[in-house]
Amino acid sequence: MKILVTSKKSYPAPGISSSGPIASAISVTLERPDRIVFSGIQPTGELHLGNYLGAISNWVKLQNEARSNEQVLFSIVGWHALTLPQNPKDLSRSRADMLATLLAFGIDPKRSVVFYQEDNQCHTELSWILSCITPVGQLRRMTTWKSRLATKRNANSESEVDESILNAGLFTYPILQAADILAYRATHVPVGEDQTQHLELARNLADSFNRTFDPKKSFFPLPSQLITPHRRVLSLKDPSSKMSKSSPDVSSRISLTDTTSEIERKIRGAVTDSIQGITYDPVNRPGTSNLLSILAGSVDEDVEQVARRYEGKGHGDLKKDVVEALDGLLKTPRTEFERLRQDKGYLSAVAKEGAEKAKQRTSYTLQEVRRLVGLC
Structure with missing residues (x-):
């Protein structure tokens, strides 16, 4: 993995002014890492295989390969x-389950900063400041806003329905997403192509803030999209679309907490085709190719290489091997997840420690932002 290295910087510890007699008397500083990686995940819905192969496995790799001059935050x-x-009750439970899932699948709180966003008020404070320099027209162009609006209009028979039917949070959350990133002055963000527009907004807001309030030093770095190896996992029932936790058909996805019998049932019912033999052809054989891709991701091999092993074999052989590979991949983390979700004290301690580390990083950011905009 290519590492972008720049000169090392440091900044005052939280609560210490960057100038004056106190600063000169106290030499405590927090070293600013050369590379800061930030990413986030919503707590709602059960994570599925696509989430693991497309995001979490890459998070774990970024964490494990991080050097001493890098920091990763999730x-x-x-x-x-x-x-x-x-x-409310479901959301509260989902938050803890999401933390337990991340820990069970390899996120290590000793190597990464993992925390609940809502435990660090710096996110919302920075979001408000950024919202004051964000053009409304830029938010209207966001694909997620337009798609939500289109969905609501299609579901309503009245043609005059407009954007007033959606809440303001849906409209402004890209600003909060930008604040999530900029609060840590992150340099890299591992996101898929579907989030590129949101990252561009974060870059635009960072640039706008710098030009308006800090034209000489450019306080905020412009975060770069971190392209990581990505395996696109498709629905088991409709291989023309991605595997999704929002699909009403639970048989369309492999949840990370599925039992062996559930995995077997879902894979045996997965859509394939009537063509004899097994070949990797995503265009003409999307269902079969999806199973090959899932198998390759589960054993961390090249999908073309995996496909060659099935020359002369049938779908029954492929599905059997996919079940075994998935069960082998998920069995240990699944057991660890069940153990962790019962240990509420440990989860609370991890979340608290992570939030303290997060606030330690962002307190300086907000201190400087307030100074630059004239609020202190």
Whole structure:
């Protein structure tokens, strides 16, 4: 993995002014890492195989390969979940389950900063300041806003329905997403192509803030999209679309907490085709190719190489091997997840420690932002 290295910087510890007699008398500083990686995940819905192969496995790799001059932060973004209606009890349980899932699948709180977004108020404070320099027109162009609006209009028979039917949080959450990133002055963000537009907004807001309030020094770095190996996992029932935790058909996805029997049932019922033999052809054989891709991801091999092993074999052989590979991949983390979710004291301690580390990083950011905009 290519590492972008720049000169090392440091900044005052939280609560210490960057100038004056106190600063000169206290030499405590927090070293600013050369590379800061930030990413977030919503706590709602059970994570599925696509989430693991497309995101979490890469998070773990980034964590494990991080050097001493790098920092990685992963946030469970509860405020973002509120943009859609939530049952409070379900949301509270989902937050803890998401943390348990991340820990069970390899996120190590000793090597990464993992925390609940809502435990660090710096996110919302910075979001408000950024919202004051964000053009409304830029938010209207966001694909997620337009798609939500289109969905609501299609579901309503009245043609005059307009954007007033959606809540303001759905409209402004890209600003909060930008604040999530900029609060840590992150240099890299591992996101898929579907989030590129949101990252561009974060870059635009960072640039706008710098030009307006700090034209000489440019306080905020412009975060770069971190391209990581990505395996696109498709629905088991409709291989023309991605595997999704929002699909009403639970048989369309492999949840990370599925039992062996559930995995077997779902894979045996997965859509393939009637063509004899096994070949990797995503265009003409999407269902079969999806199973090959899932198998390759589960054993961390090249999919073309995996496909060659099935020359002369049938779908029954492939599905059997996919079940075995998935069960082998998920068995140990699944057991660890069940153990962790019962240990509420440990989860609370991890979340608290992570939040303290997060606030330690962002307190300086907000201190400087307030100074630059004239609030102190």
